[in-house]
Amino acid sequence: MAAVEVRDGFKYYGRSANPKIILNFLNMNVPKGSIYGLLGASGCGKTTLLSCIVGKKQLNNGEVTVLGKKPGAPGSGVPGPRIGYMPQEIALVEEMTVKETIYYFGRIYGMSDDKIREKYKLLRDLLQLPPAQQLVKKCSGGQQRRVSFASAMIHDPELLILDEPTVGLDPILREKIWDFLVESTRNSKMAVIITTHYIEEAKKANIIGLMRNGILLAEDTPERIMNKFESNSIEEAFLILSQKQGDDIITSNPADFKKHPIIPALPGDVIPSIEFENRNTNIEKNPINYNCNDDDFDNRKRVFFTTRGRIKALMTKNFVQLFRQPSGIIFMLMFPLIQLSCFYLAIGKTPTNLRIGIVNEEVDDIHNCFNSSMKTVTAYNETCEFNKVSCRYIKELGDGTAHRIYFKTKEDAFDAARRTDVIGFLHFSHNFSESLQERLNDGRFASNAAFEYGQLNVRLDQTDQQISYFLERRLREAFENFLANLLEDCGIPRGIAGSPVHIMKPIFGTLDSQFQQYVAPGVVMTMVFFLATLMTAAVFISERTDGVWDRTLVAGVSANEMLWAHLLSQFIIMAFQSFEVIMYIGLVFNVTNHGNPATLIGLLTMTAFCGMLFGLLISVYCSSHTMANFVATGAFYPMIILCGLLWPLEGMPKLLQHIVMFFPFTIPTISARNILEKGWSIMDFQVYNGFIVMAMWIVIFFTACVIGLKRGS
Known part of the structure; x- marks a missing residue:
């Protein structure tokens, strides 16, 4: 009985009009209870062939039968627990420990923790696995391959597929692995397909398939292959057969491969494929049990998806x-x-310490503005007198928003603004208080000079629009509060009808x-x-x-x-x-x-x-x-x-x-x-x-x- 059969296997990549042919109508037969050594140079199609066998990829033509059924068919168990697969790459979770990795694959295959523990002990001794709690990413390349091999063997599969499992391992460990495979296939119906670059180690395989350019050149026992070519090694026989094949077998037009299949015709003598004589008498006596009526039933019982x-x-x-x-x-x-x-x-907070220049012509020395004895408003029965009220406004800006820098003249402040030492500057004229008082007393009948000198002059750098916009609103708000406080000190309540100044509510902070x-x-x-x-x-x-x-x-x-x-x-x-x-x-x-x-x-x-x-x-x-x-x-x-x-x-x-x-x-x-x-x-x-x-x-x-x-x- 065949564990794997491939008939007229054809696989290409790319577009059908210009395909890159990987498998060229390949035929292959892997008996149960045997080790099949698949040999060939890198790029000859070995990994692609294995991917089609395990169901990862599909052939463009031909068919594959694994354990009696097509991969992916209902009840085939392929992909699934009937096969064990060790890919060419490590393909392990680096963050897991060695023990967690083995348990991960065992649970995926439906094994109970007790069975996983028992099999893990056997594989640990056989493969000399790293310590159980060592992370996979902390293992060497050879150690990682051993863990990968153990993960493929944990559930005793019917078909074991190993893609270059002995790469990076020392000769003694390679010998132990081959002895283990030989013993396993001798005592059960498990079949093994193994690819390797170490051609001579494949002597222990029951059957060898020699592959080149997507074609299976020969399929026979190692002894018969060496005898046929009168060689002392498998490697020498492979070289002789490769020379017979030549490099120009694929000569057909790729665009016509569907109409005219590319079937190789080897020059000279061709070794015919023969049936492997399996002398294992325990194949049917010791079948591998993959139904759900064993101790692993709970782990294989469906739960939702x-x-x-x-x-x-x-x-x-x-x-x-x-x-x-x-x-x-x-x-x-x-x-x-x-x-x-x-x-x-960072978002929505009030900007602080904005550098703003101040030119106040009302005082000779700016320090006089902070004299606690200075009185800026004097109220009489019907009138109100202002005195250097610009100092009062300057104090209004001392809330942390503005960092005040004082200048003697407008020219000095303007030069500082051009150098970007300040964002802008405020200018109070020498008669700011008197002009503001006139505007308050006479309203719209005040002189033009009162309107000119009784206002706050602001010059801001408009290149930074967000900051200048914010500062302008902050200065307006402070000025409105300043006027409102002056009116209150003069006995005029906030917001009364007919007030000469419209009082804005301080809304900037809430915005x-x-x-x-x-x-x-x-x-x-x-x-x-x-x-x-x-x-x-x-x-x-x-x-x-x-x-x-x-x-x-x-x-x-x-x-x-x-x-x-x-x-x-x-x-x-x-x-x-x-x-x-x-x-x-x-x-x-x-x-x-x-x-x-x-x-x-x-x-x-x-x-x-x-x-x-x-x-x-x-x-x-x-x-x-x-x-x-x-x-x-x-x-x-x-x-x-x-x-x-x-x-x-x-x-x-x-x-x-x-x-x-x-x-x-x-x-x-x-x-x-x-x-x-x-x-x-x-x-x-x-x-x-x-x-x-x-x-x-x-x-x-x-x-x-x-x-x-x-x-x-």
């Missing part, structure tokens, strides 16, 4: 990957708090806090969204590039199972992050949540979950971290600018307003703002519509991820 053993293994792996990396813990727990701290400390409150919900939501995006994309791309994803698929875990396991573990993390964020801004920055905290945490958790799916979607269609970062960054800035975070949506063109309403967190940001500031409940339309939009994007991203994963697998 997977089995108990698999969900335990996958969830453990996900959390170990995160918590074994200090950067991962900092990124998950501390980075949101650092970002929020930066926002609340700052209102802007912070307006922006904060959007900042929090975009932060949790893109943190989840980056973290998920990084994890998935690392698994794919390291080979862990493909190796887990070969072990029988479906892409959907791995997807759901990641979603569940990430959902737990995101829920904790959302709770952490809400508690932090409330306790540290005294942000009052007028709504239900559970509603706000729920909305943030959905946002993070949506961001996680977006990161997964990026990782499905991006093959590298660099490409994923480009896509995430490219999506970040348009969303930040257009979602209404920095400026109200009403300031956009109408068409753009309608478009951005469909963005992932435009409406959800408004909902979060309504919860946080207005205290609205989830029953209000302008709150639950944010949940609806976020749920819609979750469905869209999830569907796109499932489609992408199915296409990729």
